[in-house]
Amino acid sequence: MTSWNDVGKTLTLTLDEEELTRCMRCGFCLPACPTYRETGREAASPRGRIALMKAVHEGRMIPDSSFQKQMDFCLGCRACESDCPADVHFGHLLEQSRAAIVSHAPSPTWKKYMRKFFFHALIPHRRRLRLVGAFLALYQRSGIQRLLHRSGLSKWLMPSHLQQVDEVLPLASPYGIRERVTTERLPAIGTPLGRVALFQGCIMDVLFAKTNHNTAKVLQAAGYDVIISKSQTCCGALHAHSGEEEKARLLAQQNIKGFQGIDIDWIVSNAGGCGAHLIDYPYLLKDDPQWATAAQSFAHRIKDVSELLVDGHSLNLQPIHERVTYQDSCHLRNGMKVIKEPRTLLNTIPEIDYIELVESDRCCGSAGIYNLTHPQTSQQLLDEKMQHLHHTRAAILVTSNPGCLIQMKVGIQRAGLENHMRAVHLVDLLIESMEGDRT
Secondary structure, eight states: OHHHHHHHHHHHHHSOHHHHHHOOOOOTTTTTOHHHHHHOOGGGSHHHHHHHHHHHHTTSOOOOHHHHHHHHHOOOOOHHHHHOTTOOOHHHHHHHHHHHHHHHSOOOHHHHHHHIIIIIIITTOHHHHHHHHHHHHHHHHSSHHHHHHHHTTHHHHSOHHHHHHHHHOOOOOSOOHHHHOSSSEEOOSSSOOEEEEEEOOSTHHHHSHHHHHHHHHHHHHTTEEEEOOSSOOOOOHHHHHTTOHHHHHHHHHHHHHHHTTOOOSEEEESOHHHHHHHTTHHHHTTTOTTTHHHHHHHHTTEEEHHHHHHHSOOOOOOOOOSEEEEOOOHHHHHTSOOOHHHHHHHTTSTTOEEOOOTTTTSOOSOTTTHHHHSHHHHHHHHHHHHHHHHHHTOSEEEESOHHHHHHHHHHHHHTTOTTTOEEEEHHHHHHHHHHTOOO
């Protein structure tokens, strides 16, 4: 009980009281919330979770495992924020609640060590991630992966949801964007419009290093000098969303410092989850006088790649004679408020047959590591998404976030559509069009 009392005391001090009191309990968030729609339970809605937080904050309730369960059950998609008339930033409250739980709630020793390994010893360290990329590449290219799945051994070694993810993972590589280019500055093609630094991410640069490289190429074609900074690290989004608040702050400080002094106009992200967290650095560091001002300056320079491409030179795009649809990245839409730009870019591709996806704004169930921690709910959301996708009869599904992309690949396979549909990152499709890879 002492541990849960400590959680309550921490939340009394750390929960943002202004955000809590701003909630009017109007219910506009309910239709937007995936977990409320799945369960119909008030406690599984943003309004219900805020009520629980408020009760703890005011000392009317001692949190317990059921409180933790509801905080963990939330996808953190922030769709409620887009529909909230009172402008409640639910994501902040969720992260504060999870941070208190991680710091004080009882947890198995093995789980604490697993968290410490992934969030502290692995993800923030580029060299270690490159080593993981090398092992993954060997596993994928040597035939071991194929053997495991064809022989049925994977069923004994992995849970079913991990099997599905493993089968669709893109080819990993120890060679990220820094190893794929020969210089730190890639010059603009044509009249330069500005200088941008590419935020390469952590997992992105291992599983989607080609997409990072393509991002640099398409930005060059749009008229931007592209700077590849060696001083950056993981954005800290996974840490903040998972309750590792202090580590998220340290990573934010490291990134702010890493981009200081570089002659650039913008810092460009090609991952919705990263971009939404990067612009939230001012809130993360608001109580630190040493970093608050620098965080504001840093956040004002963050742009999604689609925003810069829409404002850049026209790309020399070749026709793609296929039907295409688009799934929003939740954090790109609800965090960065980037909605029209990806669709505008898709519709500039000649001969494309673009069709809007029903409920493209609803979470696909990826949500960081939610598809690993809550596989059943994640798959329910994904299967609903695939029903809508099937009705589009699209051959290409486009998205703008690596987690969403992997999730959609899993969904395509689960729905038996792998021979009729493929999922690609927006940037990769633009490169295909520019290089005339498809007719």
